Amino acid sequence: MRDSLPHVLTPAETGDDLFDWITRNGAEVDEGLARAGAVLFRGFDIATPDRFEPVAELICGELVADNGEHNPVFDGSSVQTPVFYPPDKHLLWHNENSFNAEWPLRIVFCCGQPAETGGETPVVDSRLVYETLDPALRRRFEERGVGYQRVYRAGLGLTWQQVFGTDSRAEAERRCAETGLRHEWLDGDRLRTTCVRPAVVKHAGSGRMSWFNQAQHWHTACLDEQTRAALQELFSEDEMPRSCRYGDGSEIEDSVMTEILDVYRSLESAFPWHRGDVLAVDNVAVAHARNPFTGKRKLFVAMGGAGSYPGEV
Numbered sequence: 451m452r453d454s455l456p457h458v459l460t461p462a463e464t465g466d467d468l469f470d471w472i473t474r475n476g477a478e479v480d481e482g483l484a485r486a487g488a489v490l491f492r493g494f495d496i497a498t499p500d501r502f503e504p505v506a507e508l509i510c511g512e513l514v515a516d517n518g519e520h521n522p523v524f525d526g527s528s529v530q531t532p533v534f535y536p537p538d539k540h541l542l543w544h545n546e547n548s549f550n551a552e553w554p555l556r557i558v559f560c561c562g563q564p565a566e567t568g569g570e571t572p573v574v575d576s577r578l579v580y581e582t583l584d585p586a587l588r589r590r591f592e593e594r595g596v597g598y599q600r601v602y603r604a605g606l607g608l609t610w611q612q613v614f615g616t617d618s619r620a621e622a623e624r625r626c627a628e629t630g631l632r633h634e635w636l637d638g639d640r641l642r643t644t645c646v647r648p649a650v651v652k653h654a655g656s657g658r659m660s661w662f663n664q665a666q667h668w669h670t671a672c673l674d675e676q677t678r679a680a681l682q683e684l685f686s687e688d689e690m691p692r693s694c695r696y697g698d699g700s701e702i703e704d705s706v707m708t709e710i711l712d713v714y715r716s717l718e719s720a721f722p723w724h725r726g727d728v729l730a731v732d733n734v735a736v737a738h739a740r741n742p743f744t745g746k747r748k749l750f751v752a753m754g755g756a757g758s759y760p761g762e763v
Contacts, residue, residue: 455573455719455736456488456729468494468728472508479509479730483556484655487735488573495726499529502560502728502750509730510556510754516615519547519608520751529560529750532740537565537747539674541740542666543574543714546733546753549598549647549664551629555755557731557738564723566745571729572720574737577653579661582713587706588661591649595697596663599688602641607691610641642688646697648759653734660734666711668694671704714739723749733757 459482461471468491472479482489496502506529507513513528520530535541547553559571580588602610614622622641626633631643649663666672670681670693681690696702720741731738734757 455486455575456490456721456731457482457486458490458492460491460493464493466494468496469505469508472505476508483730483732483735487575487577487732489730490721491728491730492724493726494728496560496728497562497726499523499527499560499562499750502558503527503529503752505728506558506560506752507754509558510554510752513752513754514554517547517753519613523750529752532559532749532751535740537569537743540742542672542711543572543718543737543739544664544667545576545660545662545737548662549596549645549668551645551647552756552758554733554753555757557733557751557753559727559729559731559738560750560752561723561725561727562748562750563746564725565743565747567743568741569743569747570720570722570741571749572718572739572741573729573731574714574718574739576660576662576735576737577656577658578717579710579713579737580650580659582717583661583710587709588650590696591663591665594649594700595646596649596665596668596702597644597646597695597697597699598664598668599642599644599690599693599695600668601636601685601689601691602643603638603691636689651734651759653732655732655735661737662734665694665702666707666714668692669702669707671707672711 479489496505515528517530519533523529523531546557610622611617614625616622623633626643631645634642636642650659651662653660670678670690687693694702
């Protein structure tokens with residue numbers, strides 16, 4: 451029987467301060483993260499960035515302040531807003547930044563305002579994903595890895611200036627080299643990057659293998675039919691905003707991606723956000739997603755700790 455996900459912790463008395471509570475009960479927090487991979491703190495009423503940041507730092511250690519995929523809530527803050535994604539779409543399961551050479555070990559979310567409907571953050575144990583997938587499928591990914599290709603352009607997704615935090619091509623090239631990205635400049639100030647990353651890593655805390663990649667975020671088969679058709683009409687395969695293959699350059703079959711999505715779907719757990727909820731996630735053990743929503747939804751996110759693939763960063 452698998453542990454409930456997320457593990458829920460509540461205050462003994464109404465009005466308990468979460469920072470003080472974690473200071474007193476840090477071992478219980480670490481134990482919950484080690485066992486379940488995700489801990490939900492409910493009933494502490496932490497709903498603003500200034501109250502959330504010290505709590506996140508207590509859980510994660512030093513927070514990541516420079517993440518080109520997210521925007522800070524205000525200048526100088528390590529608390530960020532989630533990546534924008536259309537509210538009517540399902541943001542698929544992923545382990546944060548697993549397409550990069552370096553990624554955070556822990557992520558913490560805080561709910562400032564739940565959506566009118568939907569907007570949950572489903573979580574999935576990535577170790578169970580690995581164990582549930584067909585062994586032959588796993589083996590292909592383990593042997594070949596995942597090859598990611600991204601084309602940065604103005605007007606569609608983030609620009610290279612935003613992600614690399616610079617207007618200098620030379621600095622962007624330096625950052626690419628530093629993180630194992632091959633790069634190519636295209637006309638119209640576009641930048642194409644490619645890399646191969648592992649698809650699976652060992653989770654240090656449990657010793658179990660974890661399905662740790664973002665193929666489902668980059669493979670066009672995982673887009674809704676309308677979006678996929680529109681992108682294929684606009685762009686050739688090598689100019690898609692994002693795409694992926696096996697690390698040896700061969701095509702990842704659509705049927706394989708369907709099988710992977712089905713496993714994620716069968717294992718996910720979701721809970722309705724309450725204002726003041728704080729969710730801590732072990733980024734290697736657990737993937738997260740976002741359900742479609744209506745109304746205004748305000749979530750904050752912070753992350754910390756540095757993990758990297760063997761032989762990289």
